[in-house]
Amino acid sequence: MTPTGIGSDRTRPRVVIVGSGFAGFHTAKSLAKRMRGEVEIVVVSPTNYFLYLPLLPEVAGGILEPRRIAVALSDALPPCVRHAPGEVDAIDLEAREIGWLDPEGQAHRTSYDRLVLAAGSVHKVMPIPGVNEYAVGFRGVPEAFYLRDHLVRQIDLAAMSDDPDEVAARCTFVVVGAGYTGTEVAAQGQLFTRALARSRGLDPDSMRWVLVSRGAVLAGLDEHLSRTADAVLRRRGVEVHTDTTMDEADDDGVLLSSGQRIPTRTLLWCVGVRADPLIEGLDIEIEDGRVVVEPTLQVPGRSELYACGDAAAVPDPTRPGEATPMTAQHAVRQGNLAGRNVAASLGHGTVRPYRHRDLGFVVDLGGFEAAAAPLHIPLTGLPAKVVTRGYHLAAMPGNRLRTAVDWALEALQPRQSAQLGLVRSPAIPLDTASPEVPQHHLGFPHATSGGAAGS
Numbered sequence: 001m002t003p004t005g006i007g008s009d010r011t012r013p014r015v016v017i018v019g020s021g022f023a024g025f026h027t028a029k030s031l032a033k034r035m036r037g038e039v040e041i042v043v044v045s046p047t048n049y050f051l052y053l054p055l056l057p058e059v060a061g062g063i064l065e066p067r068r069i070a071v072a073l074s075d076a077l078p079p080c081v082r083h084a085p086g087e088v089d090a091i092d093l094e095a096r097e098i099g100w101l102d103p104e105g106q107a108h109r110t111s112y113d114r115l116v117l118a119a120g121s122v123h124k125v126m127p128i129p130g131v132n133e134y135a136v137g138f139r140g141v142p143e144a145f146y147l148r149d150h151l152v153r154q155i156d157l158a159a160m161s162d163d164p165d166e167v168a169a170r171c172t173f174v175v176v177g178a179g180y181t182g183t184e185v186a187a188q189g190q191l192f193t194r195a196l197a198r199s200r201g202l203d204p205d206s207m208r209w210v211l212v213s214r215g216a217v218l219a220g221l222d223e224h225l226s227r228t229a230d231a232v233l234r235r236r237g238v239e240v241h242t243d244t245t246m247d248e249a250d251d252d253g254v255l256l257s258s259g260q261r262i263p264t265r266t267l268l269w270c271v272g273v274r275a276d277p278l279i280e281g282l283d284i285e286i287e288d289g290r291v292v293v294e295p296t297l298q299v300p301g302r303s304e305l306y307a308c309g310d311a312a313a314v315p316d317p318t319r320p321g322e323a324t325p326m327t328a329q330h331a332v333r334q335g336n337l338a339g340r341n342v343a344a345s346l347g348h349g350t351v352r353p354y355r356h357r358d359l360g361f362v363v364d365l366g367g368f369e370a371a372a373a374p375l376h377i378p379l380t381g382l383p384a385k386v387v388t389r390g391y392h393l394a395a396m397p398g399n400r401l402r403t404a405v406d407w408a409l410e411a412l413q414p415r416q417s418a419q420l421g422l423v424r425s426p427a428i429p430l431d432t433a434s435p436e437v438p439q440h441h442l443g444f445p446h447a448t449s450g451g452a453a454g455s
Contacts, residue, residue: 209238
């Protein structure tokens with residue numbers, strides 16, 4: 001069975017792209033620009049939008065509305081690109097076919113002339129007791145929206161409680177992992193809960209945020225960013241535990257490797273990501289869970305198959321013998337190159353290997369605080385904030401004006417704190433490879449949810 005609009009008419013080559021994240025989106029855009037309607041482009045993904053992940057913490061922090069960072073594929077991509085909504089559940093490399101389930105559970109299959117694996121990544125889960133049962137991840141709009149509701153709920157419940165221990169636990173928030181996501185979630189969440197506390201008659205200083213990390217804050221990135229983020233968080237009162245891991249989580253809280261036990265109703269898991277398990281069963285070479293590719297992003301021995309973004313172990317020309325990190329910068333550039341090289345394989349243009357130049361990094365720390373290193377020029381405070389937000393506006397494929405308006409309103413009005421209850425549980429369990437869905441979360445209502453391969 002095939003979905004509407006993807007039939008048996010094969011007068012044009014068909015390119016199927018798995019995933020609509022940074023790599024998949026930019027592959028489709030780059031390919032459409034070069035082929036100009038001479039190829040059929042099909043993007044298969046569970047959502048009909050491109051998610052601008054770097055601003056997800058601002059959704060959880062009550063600054064941006066979710067639709068600001070979710071840009072509809074139909075609005076951002078040319079009409080020649082078709083979107084097939086669904087989760088890819090089968091790839092037959094020999095028959096050159098893929099299969100997927102649409103949102104209503106109907107199975108579909110289609111053939112392809114070229115296939116681009118840009119399925120992205122999922123949570124990296126450690127074998128720590130209680131993580132799957134009690135931790136919440138942070139990879140999508142439902143999770144960010146749910147976290148915002150959850151933070152409001154905890155402050156509301158704390159405000160009505162007469163039990164000091166319960167109040168302290170509800171006002172304590174533990175974030176495990178101090179990479180980009182964990183650092184920005186802690187920064188934005190701390191400011192959000194302080195604002196909530198004031199409006200509920202609680203002491204803002206009683207809001208306790210704990211950031212736990214095996215290494216330094218933003219380890220592996222520019223030292224200026226790491227040092228600045230660490231200093232800003234500590235100055236605001238965030239407890240930063242470096243060289244520390246979480247040993248256990250249960251109904252009442254978490255236990256750290258230092259022996260300290262922290263009572264809490266909120267555990268956020270931001271340790272890192274791994275490639276989507278969709279690729280694990282394919283008859284191709286896999287390295288650390290990622291598809292091994294040539295510098296041209298082509299899978300060795302399969303001229304019709306390409307991979308890019310988090311799903312691909314792309315050789316890093318600046319670090320011989322190593323693959324490029326899983327970052328949005330690399331995913332965007334690799335997506336652009338994948339589109340170019342697929343077009344070249346169909347007779348339009350020339351093939352090129354992957355090359356990149358580090359343009360520097362930015363990190364938003366909430367309020368008027370940020371750290372940036374554009375072209376390795378260190379910036380902090382308001383100048384860094386301007387650069388950071390300017391970078392995000394330039395990188396977003398749409399909704400720029402609406403996003404800028406939300407930012408302006410943040411400076412003029414208090415953040416909205418209505419608890420909408422639209423998302424009852426995280427949309428993606430931490431271990432998406434597991435058939436079991438976590439049922440119990442710290443302070444969260446019992447619910448079930450499905451995984452999302454190919455996102």
